Amino acid sequence: MMPALTLRNVVVALLLLMLFLVPVYAAVIGNNFVLSLFTRIVILAMAATSLNLIMGYGGMVSFGHAAYLGIGGYVVGILAYEGILSGFLQWPLALLVSALIAFVIGLLSLRTRGVYFIMITLAFAQMIYYVGVSLNRYGADDGLTIYRRSQFGDLINLSNKTVFYYLCLVLLLASIYLVWRLVNSRFGMAIQGARSNDRRMHAIGFPTFRYRLTCFVIAGTICGLAGVLLANHTDFISPAVMHWTRSGDLIVMVVLGGMGSLFGPLIGTVAFLALEEWLSGITEYWQIIFGPLLLAIVLFARGGIDGLLAGIRRD
């Protein structure tokens, strides 16, 4: 993992530099929208990073990952609605609930493989989605406006947009670091081993089911944190963030950027959202360009954009 001066590393470094400079840039041109757009990008990149942990490294393709965005968001939203504004209470509780739900879903789902796993995670996410739609007290389908962001006393003020952006960025980098530490540990090796040959890893004494479950719970928790941030960013939470198409978007972001690559999800998220913003500015029919572009990336760039940059085929 020695950083060398490859094209890919240069791009990642430039991207990170750009992300760090976004608030400066926004301040100079006096346009807060850029900051808002990039806050959203950074938060979704965090969700994509967590999905990459199970999908890219663990081979567990979750088609219900957006559910944790909703869970994290709803814990914040519901507590705020009931008058509990302290972030010291909201955040740990949100993470705990995300972890617990991930644990239950993982426990039941990890017996299945491949496409069956994709569909069972979708099933659970759909159930959670419909629970959200039926929460009449908390706005049901209309969602819930969050009037005050999580309060952390004098420690940090989330209502300051620049502060909030940097917090999100730091948490994103922390998640990427966590994923890096995990996949390079014994635990991570076992997870990656179990992806290609579960029986062998099991035979040499790894409790693969427990490892995979742990991995699944960690990913769910990180995504729950992204949900906490998203709710604080949009000051709003609704079942729409948990719709299955949003889980699909997350998968697309990861695959587009490059699966099983540390910075792939970040690259994919930036590319996905920036392309969307850019193309939709050019033509109303932007999806007629965007769609074939995705197809072309699959056909001609194995391993997503990251694979394209690395110039080699990943496996």
Added chain:
Amino acid sequence: MLLFVEQFLNGLQFGLLLFLLAAGLTLVFGIMDLVNLAHGSFYMLGAYFAATFTALTGSFIGGVVLALAATLLVGMAVEVIAMRRLYRRDHLDHVLATFGLILFFNELVRLIWGPAGMNLTLPSWLNTSVEILPDVQYSMYRLSIIVVALAVAIALYLIVMRTRVGMLIRAGASNREMISALGINIKLLYTFVFGVGAALAGLAGLMQAAILTAQIGMGENILILAFVVIIIGGIGSIRGAFIAAIFVGLIDTVGRAFLPDLLKLALSPAAAATAAPALSSMLIYLVMAIILVVRPAGLFPAPGSR
């Protein structure tokens, strides 16, 4: 009792429709190992083609035949241009690529036909109701959907079980390497199977269009249900898809029809009114999750499949 008969028919009709969609999906999945999210786009195209050609030719049957042919051709073209390059790739590459195709087709339809959607007008002989039992009136059109779909299911069964093409298909579903080793016309077989799958989806779409009208994005939500069907049935199994489709159709309809009243027995009316729609919406997913927890490879896994 009357209520029950009618609701059963409603469920059966919906289930058979799901089967048409799921049949192509499960064949393509089983034989080519391809996850095709764009399958719903053929469903949509079938609907739009039928609405257009019916209006153009002035004949319902003529419109339907032309629409089926057109969907078959589009399906084969998509296979030749894009899909055949994807067979050996990872499932997630399929997801990304076919997701791109969904966006493309949706936007293309909007460009050609506009955003408003289209009606498929039924001829008067279909747009009536018939007395199926003394005092039970049922929509003639829904009844014909049941008949047509059942006929297609039987034909499909006979083709798969009794013909040479069917033998190749079955061989492909259980052992892809073997069929590649045979070497003969394998490309053609794939194109053919993909095209027929697309046409079946188109048939489902055009039959629905007379009830639901043709809409952009109409394929996406029902596609998820079609995936549920092939997962419950076991990938690659036509028989499994058939049983699972009927099962899902019945569960969905029965849930919508009887759950609110059942819940009222246990809960307060207000609580039941809230819980019933939520519960009936998630019923199918609940059932699928339970089935997969108990049988991780579906009810009827095709022999030799993972």
Added chain:
Amino acid sequence: MRKTLVAAGALLALAAGPGITSAMAQQKSVKIGFVSTFSGPTAVIGNDMRNSFELALDHIGRKMGGLPVEVVYEDDQQKPEVGKQKTEKLIESDKVDFVVGYIWSNVLLASLKPVVDSKTFLVIANAGPSQVAGELCSPYVFSTSWNNDQTPQAIGHYMNQKGVKSVYLLGPNYAAGKDMLAGVASTFKGKVIGQDLTKWPDQLDFSAELTKVKAAKPDAVFVFYPGAAGVQFLNQYAQAGLKGTIPLYTAFTIDELSLPRQKELALGVPGAQEWVNDLPNETNKKYVADYRAKYKSRPSFYGAQSYDAVGLINSAVVAVKGDLSKKDAMRDEMRKANFKSVRGPFKYGNNHVPIQNFYLQDVVKDGDELVLKTVATIVKDSQDEHHKKCPMKW
């Protein structure tokens, strides 16, 4: 390598674009941001709103209080977070003076906070969630439409007049759907013998529900299915053999956008609305005639409400002679509803929601064409119930 650098640069330039132009614009124009749905199947509604808005601007010479008018249209994709993001962009990047539009209540609710926080005026041209009429009312928010339950309440009254004794309610399972069904139930004096909320927007096959309706044998059926779902519902109502057997009453199910596709199926099906295209005032005659000439189709109530939004904003800008910093004076003027509305004169309640008449509309044949026609005034000066929860007094 160069390609990626260019891409990164383009990304920054792209983000910079709108900011630079708006910084240079100063206060030489009235900037209006318009948020609606311009993609997907419901783009039909957004287009009708945009057409009417443009027509209204043409009618005032595209100038308000001497200042030229600039409009930025944004597509919310019918998604709450997208709507909120676009609203923020309009406020922070385009620095608009007014935000207008919003078809969907959930998109509106998500977008409300940035507008109110920035003290930008918001004119809602359709969505009518009860919260905005009640506890979330704001000195910066005005509506040119209605509150969700007003229209169905009118239909409830009408069913009483028709002597309907029992009704079956059908609608989609989302907030507006529940508001609609509750609205009917609150004024209807007979018995509600059944009610179904269907999955929204996924479920478009109503076979199971219609079978239940058939078995329940009600005097009448009330439905709320906006947009294309209204076409599908009427289709299936006829196919199930219910049309002509059990009378149907509607809210927001039959309008000028869906009627060309519902055709004969909508014939004789009544609905309530605060505006109908044949209302006999001069503003409305001009609006409908010019719309038909310009766009070769008929405007809908969505369009009429957008047309009125221009009138409302114009009255405020004229009152302060183009000095848009006088927000209090502008608000005072808007509260008078001092402009010629296409629905005829109306007043604002303390919550800035119109107190207005509701009419019974019916579908009739006009030569070869099917048109919506005003039959009667069901309620005069209807005010929503939620205004009591709004703390605003003036």
